[in-house]
Amino acid sequence: MRVRVGINGFGTIGKRVADAVAKQPDMELVGVTKTHPSYEAQRAVTNGYPLFIAGDGARAEFERAGLPVAGMLSDLLGHVDVVVDAAPEKIGRQNASLYRDAKVRAIFQGGEKADVAEVSFSALANFEAARGKRTVRVVSCNTTGLARAAAVLEPRYGVEDWQATLVRRAADPPESGRGPINGILPNFHLPSHHGPDVRTIFPNLPIATTAVIVPTTLMHVHVNRVRLRRPPADAAELVEAFRRTPRFLVFREWERIDGTPQVMEFGRDRGLGHNDVMENVLWENGIAVNGPTVEFFQAIHQESIVVPESIDAIRAMFDLARDGPTSIAITDRALGLPVP
Numbered sequence: 107m108r109v110r111v112g113i114n115g116f117g118t119i120g121k122r123v124a125d126a127v128a129k130q131p132d133m134e135l136v137g138v139t140k141t142h143p144s145y146e147a148q149r150a151v152t153n154g155y156p157l158f159i160a161g162d163g164a165r166a167e168f169e170r171a172g173l174p175v176a177g178m179l180s181d182l183l184g185h186v187d188v189v190v191d192a193a194p195e196k197i198g199r200q201n202a203s204l205y206r207d208a209k210v211r212a213i214f215q216g217g218e219k220a221d222v223a224e225v226s227f228s229a230l231a232n233f234e235a236a237r238g239k240r241t242v243r244v245v246s247c248n249t250t251g252l253a254r255a256a257a258v259l260e261p262r263y264g265v266e267d268w269q270a271t272l273v274r275r276a277a278d279p280p281e282s283g284r285g286p287i288n289g290i291l292p293n294f295h296l297p298s299h300h301g302p303d304v305r306t307i308f309p310n311l312p313i314a315t316t317a318v319i320v321p322t323t324l325m326h327v328h329v330n331r332v333r334l335r336r337p338p339a340d341a342a343e344l345v346e347a348f349r350r351t352p353r354f355l356v357f358r359e360w361e362r363i364d365g366t367p368q369v370m371e372f373g374r375d376r377g378l379g380h381n382d383v384m385e386n387v388l389w390e391n392g393i394a395v396n397g398p399t400v401e402f403f404q405a406i407h408q409e410s411i412v413v414p415e416s417i418d419a420i421r422a423m424f425d426l427a428r429d430g431p432t433s434i435a436i437t438d439r440a441l442g443l444p445v446p
């Protein structure tokens with residue numbers, strides 16, 4: 107069975123999920139939407155993705171731009187089994203009734219509140235929870251990064267207390283109107299909303315988060331301090347636990363990845379779609395074990411980390427894989443990610 111997938115919202119996340127769907131052996135990309143003509147709409151056409159009109163868009167605008175359209179969003183919804191909503195924050199919730207009325211299953215992104223869907227999702231943590239569901243929310247980039255790390259730490263070592271500071275990128279690379287360009291902005295919601303968001307996946311995880319925004323577009327960096335019930339013998343054991351888990355990349359000191367600029371250069375050299383780095387990025391020399399307390403940094407490429415998760419969410423909803431690890435391996439092979 108090939109699940110027919112539509113993408114509503116062809117921006118940062120939507121275009122990446124569309125490319126990822128097109129690479130999967132058990133999925134068919136039926137089409138993507140744009141509200142207005144743009145270089146991204148042109149890219150969809152160049153890629154051979156049928157282009158549909160969403161929001162307040164009008165056919166005449168696309169015709170004037172010379173961009174062929176296959177129909178309106180309602181037409182797309184008539185031909186898909188599931189829609190991945192990747193419209194801007196809060197628009198997904200408005201779109202939910204369109205999907206319900208069209209009797210189409212839907213995946214929402216982390217910009218929407220948890221109650222937009224039956225379940226919040228992160229593949230390593232709770233694949234089974236999305237099995238057979240009609241609506242799923244893939245959690246945000248920061249929450250995905252934390253949930254993946256929790257999926258390594260919690261079952262093996264038992265988390266007693268987790269304090270994380272999130273150093274967040276100010277904007278995505280194309281967002282020329284956002285800042286700050288010179289300043290560090292504390293998030294005065296103490297603790298930040300990210301901890302409760304992780305608990306939509308791990309309900310009892312004792313995690314508290316704070317956040318600051320810094321002038322970069324490249325990645326987020328999480329500074330983690332975790333007290334464990336059954337701590338690992340040493341840092342080497344923990345490094346191996348991360349390394350043996352899919353979607354973790356642990357750089358060695360000799361690789362001279364000093365920070366996010368080199369991580370993104372690594373991504374450009376590796377050359378996966380959009381030069382993305384979809385893994386949680388850790389550093390061997392950025393992981394320490396002191397008695398029951400573990401400290402580690404991780405970097406999160408905000409534009410791409412949720413892409414493989416969206417693919418696994420589809421597979422869980424349509425019962426296409428025996429279990430989470432099987433789905434993750436299929437997704438990651440198709441995307442060119444390493445399969446440990």
Ligand SMILES: NC(=O)c1ccc[n+]([C@@H]2O[C@H](COP(=O)([O-])OP(=O)(O)OC[C@H]3O[C@@H](n4cnc5c(N)ncnc54)[C@H](OP(=O)(O)O)[C@@H]3O)[C@@H](O)[C@H]2O)c1
Nearest residue numbers: 115117118119140141160161192193194195215217247408
């Ligand atoms: N970027 C990140 O770092 C990141 C990471 C994880 C999760 N998310 C979440 O993913 C979702 C999408 O974010 P994004 O960063 O991809 O946003 P984005 O880059 O702004 O892309 C959203 C796209 O949706 C289109 N759009 C606008 N109104 C629409 C409507 N009514 N119906 C359908 N499409 C519409 C816009 O393009 P046109 O108007 O040109 O059609 C826009 O390009 C949000 O929930 C966000 O919180 C974002």
